[in-house]
Amino acid sequence: MRILGVYNIKGGVGKTATAVNLAYLASREGLRTLVWDLDPQGAASFYFRIKPKVKGGSKKMLRGKIDLDDLIKGTDFENLDLLPADFSYRNMDLLLDEVKKPALRLLKLLRPLSYEYDLIFLDCPPSISLVSENIFQATDALLVPTIPTTLSLRTYRQLLDFVANNKLDSLKIMPFFSMVDRRKRMHIEMLEQLPKHYDELLTTHIPYASDVERMGVFRQPLLEYASKGPAVTAYEALWAEVRAGISL
Amino acid sequence: MIKQQEERFSIPDVIHPDEIVVAIQNSRSLLEDPSTIVVRTFLDSFDWRLYSRGLSLWTERRDGVSRLCQNGIPELGPNAWITLPGAAPRFSDDIPPGQIQESVAQPLGVRALMSQVETESQVRSLRLLDSAEKTVLRILLEQNGSRVSGTGQYRFCGNTIRLLPVRGYPKPLSRIRKLLRSKFGLSVAKDDLQDEALQAIGREAGDYSFKLSFNFDPMLRSDLAARQIHLYLLGIIERNIPGMKADLDSEFLHDLRVAVRRTRSALTQIKGVFSDFELDRFKSRLAWVGQVTGPTRDMDVFLLGFGQYRESLPQKFRDDLNPLHDFLTKHQKMEQQILVQKINSPHFRKLLKEWRLFLETTVDEQADTPPDATTPIGQLANRRIHKMYRRVLKHGSAINDESPAESLHDLRKECKKLRYLMEFFQHLYPNKKISRLIRVLKELLDNLGNFQDLEVQADQLREYARQMVEERETPHDTLLAMGMLVDGLLRRQQQAHLEFSERFASFSRPRNQRMFRALFASGSKGGKR
Ligand SMILES: Nc1ncnc2c1ncn2[C@@H]1O[C@H](COP(=O)(O)OP(=O)(O)OP(=O)(O)O)[C@@H](O)[C@H]1O
Numbered sequence: 001m002r003i004l005g006v007y008n009i010k011g012g013v014g015k016t017a018t019a020v021n022l023a024y025l026a027s028r029e030g031l032r033t034l035v036w037d038l039d040p041q042g043a044a045s046f047y048f049r050i051k052p053k054v055k056g057g058s059k060k061m062l063r064g065k066i067d068l069d070d071l072i073k074g075t076d077f078e079n080l081d082l083l084p085a086d087f088s089y090r091n092m093d094l095l096l097d098e099v100k101k102p103a104l105r106l107l108k109l110l111r112p113l114s115y116e117y118d119l120i121f122l123d124c125p126p127s128i129s130l131v132s133e134n135i136f137q138a139t140d141a142l143l144v145p146t147i148p149t150t151l152s153l154r155t156y157r158q159l160l161d162f163v164a165n166n167k168l169d170s171l172k173i174m175p176f177f178s179m180v181d182r183r184k185r186m187h188i189e190m191l192e193q194l195p196k197h198y199d200e201l202l203t204t205h206i207p208y209a210s211d212v213e214r215m216g217v218f219r220q221p222l223l224e225y226a227s228k229g230p231a232v233t234a235y236e237a238l239w240a241e242v243r244a245g246i247s248l
Numbered sequence: 249m250i251k252q253q254e255e256r257f258s259i260p261d262v263i264h265p266d267e268i269v270v271a272i273q274n275s276r277s278l279l280e281d282p283s284t285i286v287v288r289t290f291l292d293s294f295d296w297r298l299y300s301r302g303l304s305l306w307t308e309r310r311d312g313v314s315r316l317c318q319n320g321i322p323e324l325g326p327n328a329w330i331t332l333p334g335a336a337p338r339f340s341d342d343i344p345p346g347q348i349q350e351s352v353a354q355p356l357g358v359r360a361l362m363s364q365v366e367t368e369s370q371v372r373s374l375r376l377l378d379s380a381e382k383t384v385l386r387i388l389l390e391q392n393g394s395r396v397s398g399t400g401q402y403r404f405c406g407n408t409i410r411l412l413p414v415r416g417y418p419k420p421l422s423r424i425r426k427l428l429r430s431k432f433g434l435s436v437a438k439d440d441l442q443d444e445a446l447q448a449i450g451r452e453a454g455d456y457s458f459k460l461s462f463n464f465d466p467m468l469r470s471d472l473a474a475r476q477i478h479l480y481l482l483g484i485i486e487r488n489i490p491g492m493k494a495d496l497d498s499e500f501l502h503d504l505r506v507a508v509r510r511t512r513s514a515l516t517q518i519k520g521v522f523s524d525f526e527l528d529r530f531k532s533r534l535a536w537v538g539q540v541t542g543p544t545r546d547m548d549v550f551l552l553g554f555g556q557y558r559e560s561l562p563q564k565f566r567d568d569l570n571p572l573h574d575f576l577t578k579h580q581k582m583e584q585q586i587l588v589q590k591i592n593s594p595h596f597r598k599l600l601k602e603w604r605l606f607l608e609t610t611v612d613e614q615a616d617t618p619p620d621a622t623t624p625i626g627q628l629a630n631r632r633i634h635k636m637y638r639r640v641l642k643h644g645s646a647i648n649d650e651s652p653a654e655s656l657h658d659l660r661k662e663c664k665k666l667r668y669l670m671e672f673f674q675h676l677y678p679n680k681k682i683s684r685l686i687r688v689l690k691e692l693l694d695n696l697g698n699f700q701d702l703e704v705q706a707d708q709l710r711e712y713a714r715q716m717v718e719e720r721e722t723p724h725d726t727l728l729a730m731g732m733l734v735d736g737l738l739r740r741q742q743q744a745h746l747e748f749s750e751r752f753a754s755f756s757r758p759r760n761q762r763m764f765r766a767l768f769a770s771g772s773k774g775g776k777r
């Protein structure tokens with residue numbers, strides 16, 4: 001089982017779109033895939049038409065009073081399941097603070113699922129907190145959708161610092177450009193310059209496309225209602241690159 | 249929590265599947281996807297190694313995409329699958345790595361997967377939706393047909409409805425189940441599609457097994473019992489011929505050879521039930537089958553064990569054996585061709601035909617009967633087994649460390665005869681006791697087998713080395729590596745020799761002797777208590 005976090009300190013960069021579409025592609029290739037919607041806003045749950053509600057809330061879950069197994073819902077797609085969001089996730093930080101070895105809590109909860117799933121995506125809320133630290137500990141790799149702007153680059157460096165300071169050396173970081181708008185000069189420049197400085201940068205980037213926005217209208221993964229177009233091609237390429245990157 | 253299993257119901261012919269759809273539609277919001285055709289090919293080894301462990305494996309083709317699917321492993325949940333890029337796998341090694349591969353590799357061993365039956369299903373897929381139009385239950389209506397793989401027309405084998413629960417939504421499943429029961433009287437199907445498909449082509453899963461399992465009455469006339477045994481063995485021979493000719497895997501030939509060996513042993517060991525004239529007609533011709541199948545089997549044995557041979561050498565010499573592998577592969581193919589010619593020859597076909605005719609001809613009650621033809625088989629079995637046992641005991645006890653190899657070889661032959669006898673008549677004796685004695689005998693036989701086979705293999709390797717040099721330039725390093733193999737074999741053979749006395753002592757220890765006597769010594773009474 002591999003665990004992939006989709007994370008950025010910044011909000012609105014395409015994390016949820018990435019988690020949902022890559023998970024969909026993975027499941028279509030026969031990988032038993034789970035998405036955990038960790039964002040109390042429940043965007044991923046919304047895309048799968050599943051109520052953002054978890055029996056007992058995060059309290060029971062984090063204290064080990066209820067198995068994750070019993071909270072999982074099947075999506076409309078074969079091999080693709082969801083662990084829904086819950087409004088109580090907004091207090092997860094406080095709750096984590098109360099348990100033993102808080103930074104390792106999520107990993108501990110996820111471990112029993114290793115027989116059932118080949119791949120788990122964690123769709124993370126923005127910001128750095130105890131929750132994100134948990135995510136770094138639990139994941140094999142962190143996908144970091146990044147909008148090609150100087151400001152985004154700053155937050156990416158913050159993330160690298162955090163990882164270095166917390167001795168998370170085994171964590172594989174996989175940043176890629178997201179919502180790329182070729183009409184914007186800064187985007188083009190960043191696309192040209194940055195690969196020289198960041199070896200870990202994936203070669204695929206996701207273009208800005210109204211197709212992707214419509215996920216909210218259709219409440220479906222992109223590939224379910226659009227069979228071609230630049231965004232579809234980009235997500236397919238991204239998935240191939242990620243799959244190879246985690247040797248799955 | 250184990251994932252909820254799908255539920256499958258047979259629809260009797262009197263109910264039209266449309267009626268069911270209408271009934272569900274009346275109460276729920278239902279979405280119908282385009283219907284498809286699904287072709288499934290159920291795979292197993294010839295001797296049903298997966299089925300006998302509760303596993304099933306099949307390929308599934310729909311809309312031009314193929315999958316390899318599996319059922320029967322709780323951790324994988326129902327119907328695990330992977331996409332299948334190429335042709336259906338032949339050996340477990342051909343399956344892409346992963347849990348499916350791991351779970352079938354061990355049960356299959358060296359056996360090939362073959363298609364046992366093929367089905368074609370017209371599938372209507374319906375989805376039950378909740379208020380957010382999310383799928384909460386999948387309903388598949390399937391009209392199934394089956395045929396022997398790749399040949400002939402599909403024969404109708406039933407309409408079914410399958411309910412595939414969506415995880416975390418148990419209620420819709422139980423609601424629809426209830427509706428199917430109350431409105432249409434449907435209940436969960438006992439068989440799965442594979443079973444139904446096999447039935448429709450007149451077969452059933454597990455219909456070939458190499459195991460001997462007879463069940464005749466101890467009072468049955470011995471000539472009739474012998475015929476039953478022979479007919480069963482002949483069936484095994486005949487059924488293995490197609491797979492052996494096609495060289496699907498090495499075990500067809502293996503099973504055929506063992507069946508011939510058992511037949512020959514039964515001919516001479518179940519004594520006095522056929523006339524000498526009849527015996528002579530078949531004995532030498534059956535021996536001929538043993539001979540002509542030998543060379544291919546020898547090559548198979550080396551090829552099957554090649555990995556182990558390789559690993560018995562230090563790492564740096566292993567690749568030196570590659571030319572030997574090439575040689576074996578090439579010669580296996582050549583021998584196989586020769587073998588197929590022999591099997592296709594009139595001589596062989598006539599032998600099987602006459603043998604069957606003889607076995608199936610009704611016994612002429614009037615004619616001169618051979619001495620033991622009418623003896624109850626329970627009695628004859630006792631007598632024969634006891635006699636052979638005493639012979640093994642006597643000859644085995646006479647062997648010491650100085651005895652010539654021949655005496656061990658002879659003892660092995662007698663032990664084999666004893667073993668076959670005990671296996672033919674196993675069911676006439678209390679199961680626990682006879683199983684134990686067979687096991688004890690097998691342990692001795694393993695030792696004797698090692699002693700003989702390892703030397704034979706060493707000699708064969710030396711012979712192969714000579715042939716390789718004659719056929720083409722062979723690197724010295726290869727010959728040296730083969731020399732190391734010969735050395736290893738002979739060492740192990742020596743080891744077997746040293747172990748013999750201990751093994752024999754264990755075989756012949758008083759407790760076992762008493763047990764043998766108790767089971768078989770009552771020559772005149774016979775039978776099960
Ligand atoms: N490639 C894209 N092109 C156009 N719009 C996009 C693209 N990717 C995402 N969007 C849209 O941008 C918005 C934010 O995307 P998304 O929810 O995936 O980001 P996020 O990082 O998960 O946000 P949050 O931090 O709020 O969780 C959504 O409305 C989405 O439809």
Ligand SMILES: [Mg+2]
Pocket residue numbers: 015016017039043123124
């Ligand atoms: Mg999000």
